[in-house]
Amino acid sequence: MNSEYLLRKIFHSAITLFIVLIINYFLFRIMPGDPVSMIMRNPNANPSMLAQVKSLYGFDKPQLVQFAVYLRELVKGNFGMSFFYRQPVIDVIGSRLFATLVLAFAAEIVAIFLGILLGKIAAVRRGEPVDAAILGFSLVTYAMPTFWLGIVFIAFFCVHLGLFPTVGMYTSGVTFAGFADKAVDLAKHLFLPAVTLAVVIVGGYSMIMRSSLLDVLSEDYITTARAKGLSRRDVINRHAVPNARLPIITIIAINLGFMIAGALQVETVFSWPGIGRLMYEALKARDYPLLQGIFLIVSFCVILANFAADIMYGYLDPRIRY
């Protein structure tokens, strides 16, 4: 990998980040109801008080200066105060991060494993009914709203069959005897949300894996392996699959936006105490600083993941040279 490629990728990521910051800064200032007008609802307020309040909040300074101050505070980790929680936004988000990571990680592992498996089956049995069935499954899950799948799962598995708890991450009001007890309880709560999220993203993975494997299978070195007399199973499992898996890495990063959208819906439906549910609550409470903070952090993660995927892909596939 050459340094020019690296530099260009860094530059592109920085620009995307800058656009996010601009959206975040200016959009939230265009909206009606700034802090000054909220304070100035007091009937005894006079113009000099208005000026005083404005200078107190720095609203009398030019927009660019305000933007610079905003950036400086962000770098220091000051994302403002949540209207609803009356705590620093960064702390509120931090307390919810773990739950989202657990959910996303579990779903991602299930989805990658199943995606590679299904894609392999579809490619090997190309044109057969199994292939068509896997395609059909991918199409239907693509067309399905994530939250709806969650609702149907809750109604069927939790309410109708009573197999899983419906709400939250742990059973509330219970003191766990030990770590093992707590883990079992977490697993029970995690299972259905993770499966919902995995089902929604697995279709895409399997389609990518299928077409990537078909690509690889038509390459010369596969013919060579066959000519050497290797069994079909060995050719596919040892020669084709390792290379065909490569695009999945980029897809995971590119799909991150999709994953986040899915997690947001799944968390909302299952009351999973993560960032997604937090965003839903912030929307309901019209907690703008919190909303802004979540959007910024989530965007930052996505940009970082895309950057990492670019670098990793350039590293794993030596043919990539820009």
Next chain:
Amino acid sequence: MENAKKLALHRKRKQFVEALFRSKMSLVGLAILVFFVLLAFVGPLLYDYDHQEYGAGEMLEPPSKAFLLGTDDLGRDVLGELIHGAKTSLIVGVLATLISMVIGTVVGISSGYFGGRIDAFLMRVTDAFLVLPWLPLMLVLAALLGSSLWNIVVVIGVTSWAGTARLARAQTLSVKERQFVERARSIGAGHVYIMRKKILPNVFPLIFSNTVLVSAVAILSETTLSFLGMGDVLRPSWGMMLHYAFEAGAVSVGAYWFFVPPGVCIILLVLGFAFLGHSFDEILNPALRRR
């Protein structure tokens, strides 16, 4: 000359329609869309339903002769709500897609046509919109604009154009070097004229098939935004139905008739758009041959 051109165009169109009817996928897609368009625009004329009429039946009454799909949490007829909701979902989907198509086409063609710094700038913005997590972005925009039908249309439109722009740019790059563009330029045609009259007609077929696919995403987005409480309270849509079903606890009492039908309708409609879009793509885009 004019006649020959018209004849060629006519033949092209005929070929397109024939190819469309040959493909099973496009027929299924077309049938689904026709069904839902009829449901949305003719259905309300034939099926009597008033969205403001609460308590027509009991709360969350299971399906019966009087209410084929049961009633919702306010005792309204679910079937009637479903039929009236179809219109909202379709309108939002189509209008949002139009906005997205216009932005994407203008950005893509200008980017490809002018090249250089304009291209670099526009493509960085496009990349940013491709990378940004779309649902949080939509939610933030919707929260700031306030929830109304038109705001939802705008929010979906301005967040979903990036893919179209990339496509339009790529196609423009391959078209702009062709002779007829050179010819137009040599007789003194302006930039806007060339882009509109020479490049757009050649780029449009691909954009169009892409647009049909964007509609599918737009409808899903409307549903999701409505479900998360950003929808228009005054207009029934499938997303709003699911929102109320969830908020009213229809899920925990197992009132399947309330939340399963809207979901199934959404899946079918999105699949209809996806099928049609893919078949358009296959017919119009020779580079894309299915395996």
